[in-house]
Amino acid sequence: MAEIHLKSLAHSYSKNPSGPEDYAIREMNHVWEHGKAYALLGPSGCGKSTLLNIISGLLAPSGGEILFDNVVVNEIPPEDRNIAQVFQFPVVYDSMTVFNNLAFPLRNQKVPEAKVIAKVNEIAEILELQDVLKKKAKNLTADEKQKVSMGRGLVRDNVSAILFDEPLTVIDPHLKWKLRRKLKQIHEQFNITMVYVTHDQLEASTFADQIAVMYDGQIVQFGTPRELFEKPNHTFVGYFIGSPGMNITPVQRTPHGVLFGDTEIPLSSELNAILQASPSKNFKIGIRPEFVQVTQEPTEGSYPCEVQYEEDLGTYKVLTVKLGEWEIKAILEENAVSPTKSAYVNFPTQWLKLYIDEYLVEEALS
Numbered sequence: 184m185a186e187i188h189l190k191s192l193a194h195s196y197s198k199n200p201s202g203p204e205d206y207a208i209r210e211m212n213h214v215w216e217h218g219k220a221y222a223l224l225g226p227s228g229c230g231k232s233t234l235l236n237i238i239s240g241l242l243a244p245s246g247g248e249i250l251f252d253n254v255v256v257n258e259i260p261p262e263d264r265n266i267a268q269v270f271q272f273p274v275v276y277d278s279m280t281v282f283n284n285l286a287f288p289l290r291n292q293k294v295p296e297a298k299v300i301a302k303v304n305e306i307a308e309i310l311e312l313q314d315v316l317k318k319k320a321k322n323l324t325a326d327e328k329q330k331v332s333m334g335r336g337l338v339r340d341n342v343s344a345i346l347f348d349e350p351l352t353v354i355d356p357h358l359k360w361k362l363r364r365k366l367k368q369i370h371e372q373f374n375i376t377m378v379y380v381t382h383d384q385l386e387a388s389t390f391a392d393q394i395a396v397m398y399d400g401q402i403v404q405f406g407t408p409r410e411l412f413e414k415p416n417h418t419f420v421g422y423f424i425g426s427p428g429m430n431i432t433p434v435q436r437t438p439h440g441v442l443f444g445d446t447e448i449p450l451s452s453e454l455n456a457i458l459q460a461s462p463s464k465n466f467k468i469g470i471r472p473e474f475v476q477v478t479q480e481p482t483e484g485s486y487p488c489e490v491q492y493e494e495d496l497g498t499y500k501v502l503t504v505k506l507g508e509w510e511i512k513a514i515l516e517e518n519a520v521s522p523t524k525s526a527y528v529n530f531p532t533q534w535l536k537l538y539i540d541e542y543l544v545e546e547a548l549s
C-alpha cells in the first residue's frame with residue numbers, strides 16, 4: 184500500500200512542445216492517499232491512460248516527479264514499483280490454467296510453493312474462480328478472464344496500488360454491476376490504494392470515495408460525487424456530471440450582475456465585487472436542471488420563459504424552456520404537472536453559479 188504523490192508532473196508526446204496544447208498531461212500536483220478508492224473520470228483523450236502509465240512506470244514523464252511514500256520512483260522500472268495494472272482487455276496467458284496464471288507473479292518472485300497454493304486459493308475464492316482453476320485461460324468467458332487479470336494483481340502481498348484502466352469495457356452489462364461490487368468488496372478487505380479510470384460517471388461514483396475529473400490534461404476537480412454535483416468547480420464538471428448536465432450560458436458583466444440577451448440577473452454583493460474586479464471577459468453562469476424552478480404563474484424574482492418540450496424519462500421528466508436565446512433544462516418529478524407555453528423560470532440564488540475563465544467563483548460562506 185502506498186501514498187502516490189504527483190509533483191509538478193507533466194507529459195508531452197511531442198519532442199518539442201510549443202505550448203500547453205502540446206501536453207497530454209499539463210503540469211499537475213496531486214496526492215492519492217493510502218488505501219483509498221479513487222476514480223479518474225474524463226472523456227476520451229483527456230489523458231487518463233497517460234497518467235496511469237506514468238504512475239505504473241510504463242511511460243516516463245517529460246517533467247516532474249512521482250513519489251511512492253515520499254520516495255521518488257521516476258527511475259524505478261515498472262516491475263519494481265509493485266503496481267498492479269488491469270487494462271481494458273484482459274491480459275492472461277491463454278495456454279496456462281487459471282491456477283498457473285494466478286500463481287505466475289508469485290512464482291516469479293520465488294515465493295515458496297506452499298504459500299503460492301494458499302494465496303492462489305484465497306484469491307480464487309474472493310473472485311469466485313475456484314471452479315475454473317484447472318481450466319485453460321483461453322476457454323474462459325470475457326468476465327472470467329478479466330477476473331483472472333485482477334487476481335494476478337491481488338495475489339502479491341507487497342502490491343502498492345492497483346490501477347484499473349476501464350476494466351469493465353468488455354464485460355456484459357448484466358455482469359458489470361457484479362464485478363464492480365466485487366472490486367468494492369476487495370477494496371474494503373485489502374485496503375489497497377486503487378485508482379479506477381473510467382469515462383462513466385455512474386461507474387465512478389459507485390466505485391470511488393473521491394473522484395478526480397480530468398479534462399484536457401488537467402484534474403479540474405477532485406471531490407466526492409456530491410461535491411461534483413453541488414459545486415462543480417469547472418464548467419466542464421458541470422456539463423459532464425449529471426444527466427442532463429448543468430445549464431451553462433455565456434454572460435456579460437453589468438454594474439450589478441450579469442446579462443444575457445435582455446435578461447439581467449443580479450448577483451450577491453460578494454460575487455459582484457469579484458466579478459467587477461476581474462480582468463477577464465470570459466464570464467458564464469450555470470445552474471443544474473435539478474434546481475431550476477418552472478411555474479405557470481410568476482414567483483418572486485422569476486423571469487418569463489417559453490416552454491419548448493418535455494421528455495418523460497420514466498422516474499422523472501425533463502422540461503426544456505427558453506429564456507431569450509438560452510435553452511434551459513429543468514428536472515420535474517414524475518407526477519408533477521408541467522407548465523405549458525408561457526411560464527416563469529426561477530434560479531434559487533444558492534444554486535446559481537458564476538464562472539470566470541471556466542472556473543467557479545465561490546462565496547466565502549458558501
Ligand SMILES: Nc1ncnc2c1ncn2[C@@H]1O[C@H](COP(=O)(O)OP(=O)(O)OP(=O)(O)O)[C@@H](O)[C@H]1O
Binds near residue numbers: 382
Ligand atoms: N503514444 C502516443 N503518442 C502520441 N500521442 C499520444 C499517445 N498516446 C496518447 N496520445 C495523445 O495524448 C492524449 C491523451 O491520451 P490518453 O490515451 O492518455 O487519453 P485517455 O483519456 O486515456 O483516452 P481514452 O479514454 O480514449 O483512452 C490524446 O490527445 C492522445 O491522442
